[in-house]
Amino acid sequence: MTQLSRFLYGGDYNPEQWPEDTWANDIQVFKQAHLNSATINVFSWALLEQREGEYDFSKLDKIVKELSDANFDIVLATATAAMPAWMFKKYPDVARVDYQGRRHVFGQRHNFCSNSKNYQVLASKLVKKIVSRYYKNPHIKVWHVNNEYGGNCYCDNCQNTFRDWLKYKYKNLETLNKAWNMNVWSHRIYDWDEIVVPNELGDAWGAEGTETIVSALSLDYLRFQSESLLKLFKMEKAIIKKYDPVALVTTNFHALPNKLLDYQKWAKEQDIISYDSYPSYNMPTYQSAFLYDLMRSLKHQPFMLMESTPAQVNWQPYSPLKRPGQMAATELQAVAHGADTVQFFQLKQAIGGSEKFHSAVISHSQRTDTRVFKEVTELGEKLEKTGSTILGSKTKTKVGIVFDWNNFWSYEYIDGITQDLDYVESILDYYKQFYKRNIPTDIISVDDDFSQYDLVVAPVLYMIKSGLAEKIDQYVKRGGNFVASYLSGIVNENDSVYLGGYPGPLKDVLGIWVEESDAVIPGQKITVSLDSNNYQANLICDLLHLEGAHALGNYNSEFYKETPAVSENKWGKGTSWYIGTQLDEAGLSKIFDHLISIVNIKSLTETKTDLEITKRVTKSGKELYFVLNMSNDTKDLPSEFDAYKNLFTDKSANKKMKAWEVQLLSKL
């Protein structure tokens, strides 16, 4: 089984923070809101193991029993994400050394060193205790390993383990010195123990992950740290699977997305992807859509929305209230993009700790006559009615947009020509072109099978690892369509530049080479002419030579006026495009109007609309259309859906959609 048995509506519940005599009532209130699930035990290590090796499960037993009795699906966490104070005291190496070179002490959370043997042993023992105790409980549907992994360590244990990791990867120092280009700045090394971790005391400076001398070293360190944490996950997972081969195992992914973990590697180890989603008030809706598409695409399967907030989060700079209906729309956007759960952090609002102003289903007021509780309940009714239909339904796309952690890392280490490089923003520029047209997209890795897509878009594909260029070449030759941008094809997997002109091994398939790249100063007016309209060029302007391709648009400024900015190349049975600058949205739209029509990709609606529309298809082939008004204004439903039924209401579709209204439409 790699699927949930029902659509989960629940979230994080921390009864250990409350008197036991309040739990029964909590569960009654959850039921009133139509919740059917709870995530527990996320931060209970200090309660479960008060002294090393002395365990006390009495409280957890009771919690599990009460939830089981109420027929809740339980998401049971392994409690390893926050270490008890005694552990820091007894084994100081369990704590990280930070980027500034300082060993930390007890405090905060998520701060274990992944290469601490002490942490590994203690965590293993705990997990074994928990799993062996509860694995027979059929209500436990998901094992929640640790919590929001992330954060790098620079301690001696990590340094030693890193040296071993490098030995395994490079075999000998000659290979390493060559791969890392160590003759630059006298960096050649002659012994493995000359390698030091790249923090502020060594090779790096500036904000963590942005500036380094030996980028190949720093990239390997990021890979190593991501893998070190993944090893911890696999360690816990192995213990769980030994006892319980049935329930799903996952750890919750997070951030926009988390730069430190290569989630495409991590995804392989997850039974199901789970994600914590906290869009800020000013995050555009296409960005949250992008993140959900990314999560779904990691396994090309529905995912769990493991955390989200019923109202305000506490830790963003500003957390305005969600407007009436906005909470449900925000949650359902995840479902529209592939979530098979709606889970909140948190079910009951804590009275202490740094997140005490993070909202919950049961708020500090502990009343159920509140707006938030009512909206949670209404959403619960909708999900109860439609969850079994939605569960497991799939999303089908003809477009793949490449998102790659090695590029994320290497692109943002680039020390060159402009300080404004931002990997996610560059990807979003392109994602938005499909989002606003209601064309479904997958967000894919460079290892995904491209042939399943009519169009592959790979913005700022700066790093081209071995084999990738050939793969792209074959894909296009066989009829695929491929879009590339500025700053692509520059380096190999060791961040060494491909000689012979940019974009390196992509020159042939794109039919161009780039002689120079101008840096655009913010505010500088440089335009590109497309169909006799001018559009602003930002960030970087590549100066192209056409070698087989033809120009779709030329620059209209500077000494490179009338030279090509955007090119198109027929290659084998397919076509490729190169977009040599960061065009403004209107300019990019112009190009995508053109290429979408060539590739013949269809929107989910033929009507022009500002509504967001997605489609999921059930195993039985039923098409579910999610139509979302992600705004404060009233909007018209595209007329082709007029005759559809709204599964939330069992009535025919609303033609005028209110602010934040969501309809789940299906053909009559």
Added chain:
Amino acid sequence: MTQLSRFLYGGDYNPEQWPEDTWANDIQVFKQAHLNSATINVFSWALLEQREGEYDFSKLDKIVKELSDANFDIVLATATAAMPAWMFKKYPDVARVDYQGRRHVFGQRHNFCSNSKNYQVLASKLVKKIVSRYYKNPHIKVWHVNNEYGGNCYCDNCQNTFRDWLKYKYKNLETLNKAWNMNVWSHRIYDWDEIVVPNELGDAWGAEGTETIVSALSLDYLRFQSESLLKLFKMEKAIIKKYDPVALVTTNFHALPNKLLDYQKWAKEQDIISYDSYPSYNMPTYQSAFLYDLMRSLKHQPFMLMESTPAQVNWQPYSPLKRPGQMAATELQAVAHGADTVQFFQLKQAIGGSEKFHSAVISHSQRTDTRVFKEVTELGEKLEKTGSTILGSKTKTKVGIVFDWNNFWSYEYIDGITQDLDYVESILDYYKQFYKRNIPTDIISVDDDFSQYDLVVAPVLYMIKSGLAEKIDQYVKRGGNFVASYLSGIVNENDSVYLGGYPGPLKDVLGIWVEESDAVIPGQKITVSLDSNNYQANLICDLLHLEGAHALGNYNSEFYKETPAVSENKWGKGTSWYIGTQLDEAGLSKIFDHLISIVNIKSLTETKTDLEITKRVTKSGKELYFVLNMSNDTKDLPSEFDAYKNLFTDKSANKKMKAWEVQLLSKL
């Protein structure tokens, strides 16, 4: 005696920085300016004790003698604020460990660890030497302990002492774990030595005092550090009192105000409050007035203006010249609000050190024909003429505004819904309403007797310690009038939220409850309608339910349009108000016009004026009106003072007041 025997005009004098043969002339120049006092020995430890236990008082003897011979009142400092270099070398633990976890070495000042036994012993010995040597000198009127205490330490000594402090406070770990809500994030501890100091290596992050996981821990640490420094003060004071029970003992308070020291606790240990006042060029005059009112209210007694500058300070971003008359107005504003001294830092401008561009009575030019020296002399003449009348006169108010260090700390640790919380700014919003109406106010603690006020205003009373809600309830029931605002009544003294709805234990007396709070984005237009005018709401908008209260104004924006923003509640014989948002000044004025008329509080003038007016009443009942033109423009004196006499000139009051003119008026 808890009062000065004459009005002091003087300041910090550091003759040890100068050749001895210049001292006599210095004193002549001071006399020319009508000075009658000097503060000495503030930073002389390295001179007095050149090697541990070897003291040399020859220079200080001579200084004391010369000032005594000149009949100067001496403010004698205990010299413990800056440690000699040998002490850091011999006893490294006397220096602090900072928020970043680093032990400091010799340098700067005010950097002793309050829990260093070595510091305590060495300081005690020094103070004993000084006091025993000079206590018989009748010219010593004030003992000036240390200097501008402040700054937290995070060393092992502090950590150990903190654990003891916590043992004393909480008795057992069960109580502590509960008070601190330690089941959140697995923080429960099982041994006192698991507690670590909350700096960047532990539970805190961000700027010191702003971000922490366990706010109850961090709050206790702030309390502990404030008390640790206070213990040092008391240690010195006990030595002084043993020898000299007569002269006043004080330490100089500072900053706007100093967040790190709970001055309301410290005030109890002072014979007289003293304060260092350095308003920057762009500090509004109501803010300095507020600070003086706070200092006066700490003991409800006149205070010493221990430091101020005759011209420019050196350490502010910009220090423009004080315009002609501005210096005297600035000094007299302190007197108008309760100061019984005018003291400068400094009397003679140093030629070296980081403050060498801090101004002085004797400047680097060492001339007396300068503008500054002339203005100092003119002010001296005025104070010489009126000082004995002013000395000891009292300020009477009907309004108390609550300012509370525990709220200062906890409010700025709030991790929630908006990043723009600023405790002092919130208090000033309300203070300004009285300042601009020339209504005298006390700035009181939560422990003050409220019954002496017709109106108690308690903005952002976020933390309500045990007993306080009952006290407010009783105060209003018996006829008091009480104003509360957004973000009030949220937590108890351990920063744990009161359940059952905001504003917690204040719900009854205010007749409301707050279901939700919106965060206002800077620039967002949200208005409140009062008497059919609209006013901007900022920061936070509380969504109220009236439970007994009635609305004075409703929101006029967003989905909560037409719901109450400001409410009024009759409660027993009194009335209470709740202001659920940070209204702009005009809006707040509207409300205060209304409530001041209800409570029937009178201004010191019935004429509308931009002049600042205060009143002090002498022991014999004589009313002294300070009328200050704190501006660069000419202004009209309110006509009710036309027949008054200006005690500075012995002439009738000026009807046109020049820029920065100050009149001390009394009825003929």
Added chain:
Amino acid sequence: MTQLSRFLYGGDYNPEQWPEDTWANDIQVFKQAHLNSATINVFSWALLEQREGEYDFSKLDKIVKELSDANFDIVLATATAAMPAWMFKKYPDVARVDYQGRRHVFGQRHNFCSNSKNYQVLASKLVKKIVSRYYKNPHIKVWHVNNEYGGNCYCDNCQNTFRDWLKYKYKNLETLNKAWNMNVWSHRIYDWDEIVVPNELGDAWGAEGTETIVSALSLDYLRFQSESLLKLFKMEKAIIKKYDPVALVTTNFHALPNKLLDYQKWAKEQDIISYDSYPSYNMPTYQSAFLYDLMRSLKHQPFMLMESTPAQVNWQPYSPLKRPGQMAATELQAVAHGADTVQFFQLKQAIGGSEKFHSAVISHSQRTDTRVFKEVTELGEKLEKTGSTILGSKTKTKVGIVFDWNNFWSYEYIDGITQDLDYVESILDYYKQFYKRNIPTDIISVDDDFSQYDLVVAPVLYMIKSGLAEKIDQYVKRGGNFVASYLSGIVNENDSVYLGGYPGPLKDVLGIWVEESDAVIPGQKITVSLDSNNYQANLICDLLHLEGAHALGNYNSEFYKETPAVSENKWGKGTSWYIGTQLDEAGLSKIFDHLISIVNIKSLTETKTDLEITKRVTKSGKELYFVLNMSNDTKDLPSEFDAYKNLFTDKSANKKMKAWEVQLLSKL
């Protein structure tokens, strides 16, 4: 010999980063571009000495041979600027302790502790090996010692050596305590080992070099660190000279300029000055001109442009492309101001390392049909044609502008009245007055002979060391002309204020004294009236008393309206001026129009022009005029040059000069 034997066109070449079989082709390509020189071995330590004491010169031998065979002039570096990893491991003290108090480890470059005996011994041995091996090669024309020295260390070795340095300087503690004013804040010390380095753990705070308590200590530390690094240079130089008394020895200076090294002291030890020039896209052209004039003036001799970029640098926030012609103009500007070389960093673009996007003669494309390569080649043709004429030609000026590192340091440590003090900007304000008039200037030290100039301009001469005031006085008395500004004459060399009024020992020669100084708030409108026009006053407004001088302009604002802002004083046979505020450019122009006419200094052209014009005079007396269009627009050549010949083209001068065109004109 202290001169090059031919005009060098070359730059940094790092063949050790490339396969040996590519070198021959590289050299052919360089020749194609008319290069005649290469700088090698800058970062090769790790290759040359793979284990302590085991040297391998095989690769360097081959490089030297190939370049020699190609008749290239070799600039041979000593390779000591980046230490091998094994050295950090074996001798951790070779790495610096930073301003935050942290010992660094292997990584980056330029990070040796100058007082590490281990570093000194290891570097000496290496240099001896290199020099003894290659000194007989006649192609080695220049020894390039280390690389871009700079960066302070705060380790124990430095602390101990600093104490010795202080003992030598002050002889006894009494003298030191007095010089440093140590009675302020109890800083008096009684043992040399009480002195601690002034980093963040001690007396300093804020950004390095900006805030300190004992500025005399911090200034001495800057002097000490500059001298410690200079000792390293001298150590290497002595070894070189022992073997090779003929070839020139230099180290490359850098930055705008480098604040940490007193280049005027360093210049004495250089056979020829060399400078790395990287103007950013938004650096005004007068600033690069200033830097070149400074470099030329350090020895009053032509200098080497040791590094510059053929196209983009990688490490600036934005590096737009140089527009067609701009590269050559930028390089020739250096030549126009005295450079006898044009050298690039780098000749071949690296594929790895943090500077891989730094441009090169051979780019990543490795093509020669690029715009950049063509422009490099065209410049090579010009230099090949004119280099022998230019080589060794001198610049003659009648104006000296004082730039002094002790003032640079002390001025930016000023803790007073405004935070906006910037030493270089203040000097540039004055430099620009001559630049835009095409009046040649030297940028001189306070130790230069003033009598060779008709006019000496000394802006913000804050620190006046012993003897300097007398020197200025004599210079003016004997007919010299002297310009001073606000914030001058304030302190002696220990940063102690001169008593008796500002500008201290300059009062007499200037005929004024300054009673007060106002700080101008950015945006504040304060004007100075000159010839009935008003000009904006910024930063600081001095309030002057004329004591012999007469006013040239008065303030027209504030309470000091109609008091003098600018004064002129006849003194002996000369004249002096005092400019008491930071006037806007137009205001300063007004004053300089006046004083240039009085002093009778001529421009290189009588025509008003925006072209930049300089003159170099060959040994034979031939006048070479460099006429540079440093802009994107066409400009007219001043008509007096109409009949001149352009030595680059051997044709008569172009009358219309294109964007970025440069002409080297000489009379027919």
